[in-house]
Amino acid sequence: MDFPLVVKIKKIKQETPQTKSFVFEYPKRAKPGQFVNIWLPGVNERPMSISFDDGKNYTLAIAAAGESTRQMHALRVEDKIGIRGPYGTHYQWKDGQRIAMLPGGYGAGPTYWMATLATKCKIDFFLGARDKSLLLFADKIKKLKNVRFLPSTNDGSAGVKGFNVECWMQEMERGVKYDSVITIGPELMMYAVSKQCAKRKVPCQLSIERYMKCAFGICGNCCVDDLGITMCQQGPVVDNTLAGKIAEFGQYHRDDVGRKKEF
């Protein structure tokens, strides 16, 4: 049933100056890394990563970046939105693993969610942002018992000054060995992580987002070169071996008419 289900927003919270989280009840359960299509009647429909599923409610953390996300920020509690999904692949882990998490931007949502589920894993959480105010879900993340919280900011206003990828590499230089690396965020950040993981032979999972219309493997807008597989069904979460075979990863994506756009 790939029709939007209309739900009412239960709660809205300003998480950072740019990001609001929206909470609503939804009948289907999801896993970290999956996404839904959110429909604003008369405005647009677009995919959004699920930040949290508490078993009854979804949380979507949405940064106001373009026209449609600004419209979403204008929503109020009790407003109606359409949701379909969840769609796509999700992150995976095994009990006892030492995991490095490298989220960028909204990626803090799904990684935090996974950290709450992977209770028998030891997680180094490399949360990064431009400045302290943009560290999404920092308060929740640092409370988790299985997490070592290692924030970084570009301006040094919290944690280490610099990028989270550098922090993570420093930990590895110090001899920390990871069984798995989880990254989600801007593609060039993930590309850097992917290259490092391939070089160091560390298993890694990442989320390759492409412009999606149907989200159920029909329209073809999210097919990646040269494999030709859809990222709505065989992604967005892929392991690094598969990412290594996606020639366009870190190079280009396609717009709504299928034209290549370089990163």
Place this chain on the structure above:
Amino acid sequence: MADLSVTFCGVKFKNPLVLASGILGITASSWRNVVKNGAGGITTKSLWLEEHRGHPNPVIIANEHYMLNAVGVPDAGVQKAQEECGKYLAWKSSPLIANIIAGRVQDFGKTAEEIAKIKPHIIEVNISCPNVEDEFGKPFACSVGDAAAVTREVKKRVGNIPVVIKLSPNVENIVAIARSVADAGADGVNVMNTIGPGMSINIDTRTPVLANKVGGLSGPALKPLAVKYIADIRRALPKLPIIGTGGVLTGEDAIEMMMVGATLVGVGTGVYYRGPQVFKKITDEMQAWCKKENVKRVRDLIGVFHNGNGRRFEP
């Protein structure tokens, strides 16, 4: 194993299944993956001369009964088509059917001329999209005169590349349209595009779900309509090769289409109902049926419904 190969307008296909236009049709990599998943050939998403924006989202919705789409035929224009088709053809994979579209008769000619330079195996002409009516008015496929005019315009610009006209089911007399395009030089027809347009309202928001409000309807329920239209056209024009498209999900569906006269069978919405491996599933089912019925060559089934080998069609 039965021989599933067929020859359509002089082009050999390893099996009769072709990816229908508009599904997974944007990139060379996607087409190759569809062939890897068992298709005998692929049809591109409709190609425009210049960039054409599609409709805003939502553009496709679907459930267990039907799919409704108003993607609005987005495309980046002929330069991208040349790049992607060129890449695909260099792989020497299964045949490429380049589907073209335009808003005016003379633009069909210009588009066809540019696309012919890529040397696709076949050019298919989309004169039947039901979800761009706001922009272009009633499809050309709804008028005997317009359908023939587009066919003539395309035929004179593409050399010896076979031209297939994709027909609309939303007409009073589809046989008359088929005859008009055949008389104008069409080498074959595709029966059929989506029906409608239809509309779906979300009752909680009291608005249409599709941003375009209306969209082309497809899915398994269309098959009997396609079967009837193919049978009608085959009976009236027995020499006109047909691509049968509409609601094909299984090997039995494909064989049914062939029996009434289709040489090739388009699969579109079937990808939704049975996943990207639908082509392999269908050919496996065709093989199983051929074994059961002791059919050695599936091409022997084309049009049997109309001759002594099948039951006579007497409506």
